[in-house]
Amino acid sequence: MTKTAIIIGAGPAGLTAAYELITKTDIKIIVIEQTNDIGGISKTVVHNGNRMDIGGHRFFSKSDTVMKWWQEILPIQGSESKDDILKDIYYQKKRTQVKLSPDGPDPEKTDRVMLIRNRLSRIFFLRKFFDYPITLNGRTLSNLGIVRIIKIGWTYFWIQIFPVKNITSLEDFFISRFGKELYKTFFKDYTEKVWGVPCTEIAADWGAQRIKELSVSRALLHAMKSILKKEKSIEQKNTDTSLIEQFMYPKLGPGQMWETVARIVEEKGGVIIKNSEVVALNISENQVNELSYFNHTDQKKSIIKGDYFFSTMPVKDLITALGNKVPSKVKVVSDGLQYRDFITVGLLLNKLKIKNETKMQTLHELIPDSWIYIQEPNVKVGRLQIFNNWSPYMVADIEKVWIGLEYFCNEGDELWQKKDSEFIQFAIDELDSIDIIDKNEVLDSTIIRMPKTYPAYFGTYSDFNIIRDFTDKFMNLFLIGRNGMHKYNNQDHSMLTAITAVNNIINGEKSKNNIWNINTEIEYHEEK
Numbered sequence: 001m002t003k004t005a006i007i008i009g010a011g012p013a014g015l016t017a018a019y020e021l022i023t024k025t026d027i028k029i030i031v032i033e034q035t036n037d038i039g040g041i042s043k044t045v046v047h048n049g050n051r052m053d054i055g056g057h058r059f060f061s062k063s064d065t066v067m068k069w070w071q072e073i074l075p076i077q078g079s080e081s082k083d084d085i086l087k088d089i090y091y092q093k094k095r096t097q098v099k100l101s102p103d104g105p106d107p108e109k110t111d112r113v114m115l116i117r118n119r120l121s122r123i124f125f126l127r128k129f130f131d132y133p134i135t136l137n138g139r140t141l142s143n144l145g146i147v148r149i150i151k152i153g154w155t156y157f158w159i160q161i162f163p164v165k166n167i168t169s170l171e172d173f174f175i176s177r178f179g180k181e182l183y184k185t186f187f188k189d190y191t192e193k194v195w196g197v198p199c200t201e202i203a204a205d206w207g208a209q210r211i212k213e214l215s216v217s218r219a220l221l222h223a224m225k226s227i228l229k230k231e232k233s234i235e236q237k238n239t240d241t242s243l244i245e246q247f248m249y250p251k252l253g254p255g256q257m258w259e260t261v262a263r264i265v266e267e268k269g270g271v272i273i274k275n276s277e278v279v280a281l282n283i284s285e286n287q288v289n290e291l292s293y294f295n296h297t298d299q300k301k302s303i304i305k306g307d308y309f310f311s312t313m314p315v316k317d318l319i320t321a322l323g324n325k326v327p328s329k330v331k332v333v334s335d336g337l338q339y340r341d342f343i344t345v346g347l348l349l350n351k352l353k354i355k356n357e358t359k360m361q362t363l364h365e366l367i368p369d370s371w372i373y374i375q376e377p378n379v380k381v382g383r384l385q386i387f388n389n390w391s392p393y394m395v396a397d398i399e400k401v402w403i404g405l406e407y408f409c410n411e412g413d414e415l416w417q418k419k420d421s422e423f424i425q426f427a428i429d430e431l432d433s434i435d436i437i438d439k440n441e442v443l444d445s446t447i448i449r450m451p452k453t454y455p456a457y458f459g460t461y462s463d464f465n466i467i468r469d470f471t472d473k474f475m476n477l478f479l480i481g482r483n484g485m486h487k488y489n490n491q492d493h494s495m496l497t498a499i500t501a502v503n504n505i506i507n508g509e510k511s512k513n514n515i516w517n518i519n520t521e522i523e524y525h526e527e528k
C-alpha cells in the first residue's frame with residue numbers, strides 16, 4: 001500500500017522534503033502550511049510591483065548537492081541582466097564581471113533564471129563606510145583615527161600573549177579572537193542589536209558555530225589572496241563562506257525558488273494545503289499516528305493519518321502540539337526556548353542621499369552594496385537591503401530605489417507593537433537622521449512582521465538534548481529545517497536536513513544523528 005508523508009510547513013526544508021520524496025519514492029505527499037504564502041522565511045513579498053525578502057537571501061552553499069539542486073530548478077543566467085545592459089547604454093563602461101553560463105537562459109526574456117551577483121556588503125559606522133571584512137587600508141585608518149587603530153592593534157596582540165582562559169560567553173569568544181577594542185568597535189553593539197541581550201549572556205557556541213573559521217589572520221590572508229587572484233567560479237571552494245564574493249540569486253527573489261518547487265511538487269501529484277495550522281499530533285509510544293490542523297479559511301479542524309511526519313514548525317510549538325504525553329522535563333526546556341523576531345520596512349525612493357564613492361560602476365550613482373550593516377549606535381535599524389542590487393527585476397521601475405530596513409525585536413515588545421504607520425515613520429526618520437536618505441524622497445512604503453526568525457542560543461538552549469532525545473524516539477517523526485530543529489540553519493542546511501531525512505527513509509537508516517550533524521561541520525555565515 002502506498003505510504004503517506006505529511007510535511008508541516010512549506011518553507012525550504014518542507015518543500016525540499018516534498019520534492020525529494022516525490023522524485024525519489026512513491027510516497028504520497030501532503031504539505032500543510034499555516035500561512036497563505038510559500039517559502040517561509042525565504043519567501044518574497046510583492047508590494048505594488050516591488051519585491052522584497054525577509055532579509056536578503058544569498059543562494060550559496062559549500063555543498064555541491066545543494067548548488068546543483070538549486071540550478072536544476074533555476075538555471076544560471078546565460079546573458080546579461082538589465083542593470084548591466086543599462087550601464088553599458090548609459091555610460092559605455094565595463095559591465096559587472098560575472099561568469100555567465102554558456103547555454104543559460106536570458107533574464108531579459110525568461111523568469112526561470114538564477115542571477116550571479118557580486119557581493120558588496122559594507123559596514124556603516126561613524127557616518128562612514130567600512131569594508132567588510134575590515135581591511136587595513138588607508139580608508140579604514142582615516143575612518144577610525146589613529147588612536148582607535150593603536151588600541152585595536154594593542155588589544156589584539158595583548159590577547160594573543162594572554163589568551164582568555166575560560167571561553168564561556170560570546171563576549172569571551174569575540175575578545176579571544178579579535179581583542180577587546182576590535183570587539184567593542186565592530187561586534188558588540190551590532191550583536192546586541194541582533195539578539196537584544198548582552199554578549200555576556202549569549203553562549204560561546206554561537207560564535208563557534210557561526211564564525212568558527214573567521215579570524216584576523218584568515219581575513220588578512222583572504223585580503224592578500226584576493227589581490228593576487230580573483231576566484232571567478234561560483235563554487236568559491238577556496239573561500240571562507242563568510243567572505244564569498246559572488247552568490248546566486250533568483251531573478252524574482254528567493255520566494256521564486258520555493259514557488260517553483262511547490263509548483264513542481266503539485267504537478268507531480270503532491271498536495272499543498274495552505275492557510276492551515278497544525279495544532280496537534282497524536283502519538284503512541286514511539287510513533288506519530290495522525291495530526292490535526294485548523295484551516296483559517298473555512299474555520300474547520302481536520303485530522304489526517306500518515307506514515308511519516310516531517311516537522312519544520314518551531315520546536316516549541318511542536319512540543320505543545322504533542323499534548324499532555326510530553327514528560328514535564330521536556331516541556332520545561334521547550335517552554336524556555338527563545339527566539340528573536342524581525343520587522344522589515346520597505347521604502348521606495350526617488351534616490352538615496354548617500355552616493356556611490358567606490359570605483360564600482362552603478363546606475364545613477366546608487367551605492368553598490370547588496371546590504372549594509374548599520375553600526376551607528378543611535379539608531380535601532382540593524383541592516384539595510386538595497387533590493388535593486390540583489391536583482392534589478394525586484395524593482396518595478398529601475399529608475400527608483402527600493403530598500404529594506406531591518407529591525408530585530410521580540411514579539412510583543414515596544415517595536416513589535418507600534419502601529420504600522422507609526423513604525424514606518426520611525427524607520428524613515430532613523431535613516432534620514434544618519435543621512436542615508438532624505439525623507440522627502442520617499443514615494444511608497446510597506447512593513448512586514450516575521451515572528452521567530454532567529455532561534456536563540458540562550459534561554460534553555462543548553463538543555464536542548466532533552467528535547468532531542470524525546471523527539472528522536474518517534475521513529476516516523478523527522479525534525480528538519482531551522483526552527484524545526486532550533487538550529488541556526490540557512491537554506492542550504494535546512495535543505496540538507498530534509499534530503500538526509502528522506503535518504504534515511506529510503507535506506508532504512510533508523511538513527512537521526514546524521515540529520516542533527518548537519519551544519520555542525522559545514523559552516524555558513526548569514527550576517528556579520
Ligand SMILES: Cc1cc2nc3c(=O)[nH]c(=O)nc-3n(C[C@H](O)[C@H](O)[C@H](O)COP(=O)(O)OP(=O)(O)OC[C@H]3O[C@@H](n4cnc5c(N)ncnc54)[C@H](O)[C@@H]3O)c2cc1C
Nearest residue numbers: 009011012013034040041055057058278313481482490491
Ligand atoms: C534575516 C534573515 C536572512 C537570511 N539570509 C539567508 C541567506 O542569505 N541565505 C540563506 O541560505 N538563508 C538565509 N536565511 C535563513 C533562511 O531564511 C532559513 O534557513 C530558511 O527559510 C529555513 O527554512 P525552513 O523551511 O526550515 O523554515 P521556515 O522558512 O521558517 O519555514 C517554515 C514554514 O513552516 C510554517 N509553519 C510554522 N508553524 C506551522 C504550523 N503549526 N502549521 C503549519 N505550518 C507551520 C511557516 O509558516 C513556514 O512557512 C536568512 C534568515 C533570516 C531571518
